[in-house]
Amino acid sequence: MDFQIQYLTPDIKLSSYDDKLFKTETVFEYHMLVWFISGETRIIQADKTYGFKAGDIFLIPRNHLATIINYPKDGLPHKAVVMHLTTERLKDFYSTVDGQRKTGHRETSIHHFSSHPLLSSCLASLIPYFEMEGTLPENIAHLKITEAISILREIDPDIDCVLADFDEPGKVDLISFMEKNYMFNMPLERFGYLTGRSLSTFNRDFRRIFQTTPQRWLTQKRLELAYYHLSEKNKKPSDVFLEVGFEDLSHFSHAFKKQYGFAPSLAR
Structure with a gap:
C-alpha cells in the first residue's frame, strides 16, 4: 500500500494513498476536521453509517468508536487535509471567547458541512504550504486552526456543545x-x-x-x-x-x- 502522510505541524496533515482500500477502527483522541480532496470514505458508528466524497468537509468528535474505510476513486488517490482540534488548543480558544458558550449533552454524531465555501477556503489555503519545504511556523498554524474553529462556530451555532466539552469518559453502564x-x-x-x-x-x-x-x-x-x-x-x-x-x-x-x-x- 502506497500510504503517505505529510505533516505541516503535529496538528495539520495531508494524507494520501492509492491502494484498493484502507480500513481502520479507532477512537480519536482529538476532534478531527477533515476536507476531502479526492477519493471516498465510509465511516461506521454504532448507530449510523456515513459516506463522504471529494469536496466534503466533516468533523469527527473525539472519544467515540468508529470504523473508517477509505477508497481511491476514478483513478485518483484517497487524499485529505486533516486538522486536529486538540483539547489544549480548544481550551485556549474558549478562554478568549466573550459571553456564554453553549453546552449540552455529549455529541457523538459526525458533523457534515458539505462543501461550505468558508471552510473550503480555509482548508484549501493550506495546500501551498504542503508544497513548500520545511514546516509551517507555529504562529501561522495557530491562526489557521483558530480561523477554522471560528468558522465552525459561525456556521453551526450548536458546535460549542462538541468543541467546548472537555470532560473525559466517565463510568457508564x-x-x-x-x-x-x-x-x-x-x-x-x-x-x-x-x-x-x-x-x-x-x-x-x-x-x-x-x-x-x-x-x-x-x-x-x-x-x-x-x-x-x-x-x-x-x-x-x-x-x-x-x-x-x-x-x-x-x-x-x-x-x-x-x-x-x-x-x-x-x-x-
Missing part, C-alpha cells in the same frame, strides 16, 4: 455500551477507557455481568451480526467481515464455519 459497540475491533484497554474503567476493572466487571470472557462474547456477537447481514440483508461475506469487526476474510470465514457449521457464502 457496561451492558448498554457493549451491546452498542461490540462490532468495533478495539483493544480491551480502549473499551475499558471508554467505559470509565481500568483494564483489570473492565475484565472483572465484564466477567461478572456476562459470565464469559470479553473476547468470547465479542466473537459471538460479531458472528451473530454477520449472520443477520448475510441471511436477511443478502450481503456478500466480502462486504460484511470488515463491518462486523473482523480483520480479514479468511479468519472470518473460519470462525463463521466453526460457529454455524457452514461457510458464510451459504447463509445467503
Whole structure:
C-alpha cells in the first residue's frame, strides 16, 4: 500500500494513498476536521453509517468508536487535509471567547458541512504550504486552526456543545455500551477507557455481568451480526467481515464455519 502522510505541524496533515482500500477502527483522541480532496470514505458508528466524497468537509468528535474505510476513486488517490482540534488548543480558544458558550449533552454524531465555501477556503489555503519545504511556523498554524474553529462556530451555532466539552469518559453502564459497540475491533484497554474503567476493572466487571470472557462474547456477537447481514440483508461475506469487526476474510470465514457449521457464502 502506497500510504503517505505529510505533516505541516503535529496538528495539520495531508494524507494520501492509492491502494484498493484502507480500513481502520479507532477512537480519536482529538476532534478531527477533515476536507476531502479526492477519493471516498465510509465511516461506521454504532448507530449510523456515513459516506463522504471529494469536496466534503466533516468533523469527527473525539472519544467515540468508529470504523473508517477509505477508497481511491476514478483513478485518483484517497487524499485529505486533516486538522486536529486538540483539547489544549480548544481550551485556549474558549478562554478568549466573550459571553456564554453553549453546552449540552455529549455529541457523538459526525458533523457534515458539505462543501461550505468558508471552510473550503480555509482548508484549501493550506495546500501551498504542503508544497513548500520545511514546516509551517507555529504562529501561522495557530491562526489557521483558530480561523477554522471560528468558522465552525459561525456556521453551526450548536458546535460549542462538541468543541467546548472537555470532560473525559466517565463510568457508564457496561451492558448498554457493549451491546452498542461490540462490532468495533478495539483493544480491551480502549473499551475499558471508554467505559470509565481500568483494564483489570473492565475484565472483572465484564466477567461478572456476562459470565464469559470479553473476547468470547465479542466473537459471538460479531458472528451473530454477520449472520443477520448475510441471511436477511443478502450481503456478500466480502462486504460484511470488515463491518462486523473482523480483520480479514479468511479468519472470518473460519470462525463463521466453526460457529454455524457452514461457510458464510451459504447463509445467503
